[in-house]
Amino acid sequence: MPTSSPSPYLTRHTRPGRPARRLVCFPHAGGAASFYRPWAQYTDPSVELLAVQYPGRENRFREPLIPTMDPLVSAVTDELSALPPLPTVFFGHSMGAAVAYETLLRLEHAGASQVTRLCVSGRSPDGSAGPAVRTDDDVVETVRSLGGTHADVLGDPEMRELLLPVIRNDYHLIDGYRRRPDAPALRADVHALTGDRDPRVTPEEAAEWSALTxxxxxLTVLEGDHFYLVPGVERVARIAMEPARTLPV
Incomplete structure (x- = not known):
């Protein structure tokens, strides 16, 4: 079980006595902080591993969902700004990549410099060009097509009733999100990761993040689909804390 949290928005998966670095992970649509719990066994003992916990899931089940990007990012930014400064890496998968990017934009705009690297996984800078998800059947079909972590349990009527509002909310959030084309370039390094069979983002599209910093x-391309990081958890967790490699694109 994770240790106690500094705030409802942040779940601690490790608590080093004297942390030297911090890794903050942002879940995908429908995901929760527990998705990153297995990473604790692969991070260095000096790394403080935190995962963002969006409202409406797990220990925040009774809280209202947030259906748009701006208030979610504002709340996350406020909580992260209150932490003691440490050299920090952000890792976000799919929707989480967009949330992490927008959070970092706000932190850098405020003058913060502790986030040295942004890892964006399973998403291009402007997201998928596919159709918006609207009905419950659309949601279920999309999750199944991507191999999502809820794909199997959505066949159970009770679990479907429990999970669908959260997944539907997050799809509404990311469908309505548009990156500002005039946003300033990030000062932090960027590392993009994707699966070689991801139906939502090609390696070429993932490489477009290079223009935003x-x-x-x-750029790292690993074997697998949209959720390549589930079977590849050890390698991805270790990559997240490695020094970035500068690659031509």
Missing amino acids: SGSFA
Whole structure:
């Protein structure tokens, strides 16, 4: 079980006595902080591993869902700004990549410099060009097509009733999100990761993140679909804390 949280928005998966670095992970649509719990066994003992807990899931089940990007990012930014400064890496998968990017934009705009690297997984800068998800059947079909972590349990009527509002909310949030084309370039380094069979993002599209930073850029393509990081958890967790490699794109 994770240790106690500094705030409802942040779940601690490790608590080093004297942390030297911090890794903050942002879940995908329908995901929760527990998705990153297995990462604790692969991070260095000096790393403080935190996962963002969006409202409406797990220990925040009774809280209202947030259906748009701006208030979610504002709340997460406020909570992260209150932490003691440490050299920090953000890792976000799918929707979480967009949330992490927008959070970092706000932190850098406020003058913060502790986030040295942004890892964006399973998403291009502007997301999928596919149709918006609207009905419950659309949601179930999309989750199943991506191999999502809820794909199997959505066949159970009780679990479907429990999970669908959360997944539907998050799809509404990310369908309505548009990255500002005039946003300033990030100062932090960026490392994009994707699966070689991801139906939502090609390696070429993932490489487009290189245009959004004035720092270094790295691209890693691993074997797998949209959720390549589930079977590849050890490698991905270790990559997240490695020094970035500058690659031509």
